[in-house]
Amino acid sequence: MVDEAALIQAAVEVRQKSYSPYSRFAVGAALWCEDGSIVAGCNVENGSFPLSLCAERAAVATAVGLGHRRFVAVAIVAGDAPVTPCGGCRQVLLEFGDMDVICISAGDHSRVDRYRLRDLLPHGFDLEELR
């Protein structure tokens, strides 16, 4: 069972560490791993803009490095209104399973939008379907 409050809190906290001097659009993402662990990541921008890293992918990279391979949910905190993961992050997340996607506004966290990842990425490249 996902502790949604803890997951959102982790995304809120990691968002404060965002390195986003160019866009000033801080994003925090937190993954609920299959074993109940929470792993978070923030966006990391670069002066060479295409090299910037989204918060979701930062969280995935950290989680995989810690040995996690299945995620149950991801919480994303950013913006005045909730934002969904970009297309690239949707595909990266799908690699590790369909999951709940919880998008929270950054200000007062009053707005929460919920999705299933597969609904956000219909017909995504899914290794499980190919096996």
Ligand SMILES: [Zn+2]
């Ligand atoms: Zn992204």
